[in-house]
Amino acid sequence: MTHSTHPARVAIVTGGSRGIGRQSAERLAADGLAVVIAYASNDQEAQSAVAAIQTAGGLATAVKVDVSDEQAVAQLFSATEQTYGGVDVVVHAAGIMILKPLVEFSADDFDRMHRVNVRGTFLVNRQATRRMRPGGAIINFSSSVVELALPTYAPYAATKGAVDALSRVLAREMRGRDITVNAVAPGPTATDLFLDGKDAATIDRMAKMNPLERLGTPQDIAEVVSFLAGPGRWINGQVILVNGGAV
Template structure:
């Protein structure tokens, strides 16, 4: 592998926005570490697609909220490819219900993955990303919409946004950018789960562009932040077609 090859870790890389981000960064020449928690076959499919196209990729299983697992991901990236330049925190879960009815064990599970997971991955990234790299978290544009049923999810992503701002400042002197991408409604199984067609159609009409976002839309924003968008730092990019 060429010494100047850049390396990206993508959590939640087996499907949805994470999958498309892994493929997009691979197309830009990155070696990719696809991190998955349970979808091994899907993660291996992403790896195969990258390697068939001439790229380099590996899949690593990890619970993003477990320090030992995440440390092992970074170890694998360094052992396989020589280092880490970009970390994309795309892993997350969403369980919707009105706050009056919300199960608190489910709340703990959502926050464990979305807040603790983002924190643990960012902690390793802050320690180990090479100078000149990028850390890119994922939030949600639902924070600005305030839709009923989303309280637990937006609370977790609000924490990610706040964390992102702090980490950007903590990276002073290392030429490492830290940003968050906040997609609007995006055509993935993550979004479709639990929604009827009328709800999906209504949300698709909300942006002035009158469609749902695609995983490719979000991946393009990540690729820009990881590559040429070096002067964007400590920001939340609301990639939502103009909803808010």
């Protein structure tokens, strides 16, 4: 296969089958990137995301991967290179959220969340640094809750604080590579992950935390991902709070 048959730029989006990840994948495809949607379990959702991108005229494939599995993450990058010729953008949106007061938290739940959110970020970023072409961007997902310090979020916020630290240091380790590393930290956003288990009063209260008095949408977050993946080259080593001014 000659080089000319490959798309100009290629993105891997973990957690790309739903919520903010899916919206980011669709936006990057609309920006002209070929997109590999990495997803954990739901084949139907992943194929639906691929179909939506293809219907809109974009290039996309899906790869099932456990981001906490070292071999699986390496295979994800190999499959992307085999299909599209390289990797230019990595959007790491895969993550899980378990909420309850720290005193009630089980060690198993704590470990499971760290395995996906922290180890997963480490493994995906490590492969990205090994494989990415110059001019690339690594975009990790943090959370505004690191700053907001909301009750029941302590272990989750701890995983995202780790993502912040990893992103900031990695940006400096990429010196000379022309690769940016940033973290996007959404506030309350209308996704299944956020809405699940919350009553209307809680959702309304959280929507009013910011001066714009609404929840974020996945599209709001995807705008920032698109910017960092493309024109926003001079933003590097930052944690960007994307929350309508909640903090």
